[in-house]
Amino acid sequence: MSVLLQATRRNKGPRGELSKMRNNGMLPAVVYGYNTESIPVVLDYKETAKAVQKYGRTSVFQLEVEGKKVNAVITNVQRCALKGHVKHVDFLSINMSEELEVEVPVVAVGESAGVKVGGVLNQPVRELKIKVKPAEMPDQIEVDVSSLEIGDVISVRDLNLNFEILNADEDTLFTVTPPGVAKDDTAGQGDTENADIKATEAPESEN
Known part of the structure; x- marks a missing residue:
């Protein structure tokens, strides 16, 4: 709509x-x-x-x-x-009848088994680039992480969606690391993006 x-x-x-x-x-x-x-x-x-x-x-x-x-x-x-x-x-x-390429937020759903025993959920990729018709464009892509044990990984290739994903199959979406192992990026369970006008940043223009 x-x-x-x-x-x-x-x-x-x-x-x-x-x-x-x-x-x-x-x-x-x-x-x-x-x-x-x-x-x-x-x-x-x-x-x-x-x-x-x-x-x-x-x-x-x-x-x-x-x-x-x-x-x-x-x-x-x-x-x-x-x-x-x-x-x-x-x-x-x-x-509206042609597909476009857009970036859509990826959100973790559920609490992983590894996190329940002290592991840390990491999310290296927070957005996916997809090709989809405008009327079918999702607000976000939800990924169930509840089955992830410590050391497990969910990659792009593991997703089963009704549209084309343009990221590489091997891109890691979520992984659970042991306690105390530092990672560049972590994701809280069920995080949602900041509700504001957000999109790709661009140099200031006075158009």
């Missing part, structure tokens, strides 16, 4: 104009891609953030600009380096 967001075309202006928009609770953005010109727009920040928190950043958003509705997904998000709040969002207009 597409999530409707109201967007207003804006004129490209100096940096100060964008700062005024942000101070007034607005979110500068750009819409480009399938069957549309590149359009600079502005949205209500709170309404946009609320929609992303509720439906997930991989959802299809229907933007209404000057009476025209466009199906789009979030591609790039620019954030303030100091405060972390979102400064600008890129929306990619899409064809």
